[in-house]
Amino acid sequence: xxxxxxxxxxxxxxxxxxxxxxxxxxxxxxxxxxxxxxxxxxxxxxxxxxxxxxxxxxxxxxxxxxxxxxxxxxxxxxxxxxxxxxxxxxxxxxxxxxxxxxxxxxxxxxxxxxxxxxxxxxxxxxxxxxxxxxxxxxxxxxxxxxxxxxxxxxxxxx
Numbered sequence: 001x002x003x004x005x006x007x008x009x010x011x012x013x014x015x016x017x018x019x020x021x022x023x024x025x026x027x028x029x030x031x032x033x034x035x036x037x038x039x040x041x042x043x044x045x046x047x048x049x050x051x052x053x054x055x056x057x058x059x060x061x062x063x064x065x066x067x068x069x070x071x072x073x074x075x076x077x078x079x080x081x082x083x084x085x086x087x088x089x090x091x092x093x094x095x096x097x098x099x100x101x102x103x104x105x106x107x108x109x110x111x112x113x114x115x116x117x118x119x120x121x122x123x124x125x126x127x128x129x130x131x132x133x134x135x136x137x138x139x140x141x142x143x144x145x146x147x148x149x150x151x152x153x154x155x156x157x158x
Contacts (some may be wrong), residue, residue, distance in 0.1 A: 001153060018030075023073040052089055092155055094122070
């Protein structure tokens, strides 16, 4: 069994919405990023790569590369899952926490769980997604950015 932890943060800018966990959420903000800025998936990718000791998101998908400009993070996650399968890893479970004042995730958590469980190839019951605010503290609390943590458990296929 191997545990991996991931973290990502991005700046919020004025906009029409954000993509989180592969789900578009309409709001008055967008995420400033090289890709689609889906930091739930970015943190998840880092936890998966960390658990497998294969590197990090920048190792496989460098932000300097034009190949990944505006790319769907869900596509990147699919590539990581394919790599883990080739390395004989099986994902046991995932727990992600979004830290943000905005947008509110309450009405979107179930859709995110369903979407990510399909991409990851695991039962929805093995994927936890939650959100918290910082009660106005820090860059998240001031609505200047949002962040996310992810932890996962992998095991080798027998």
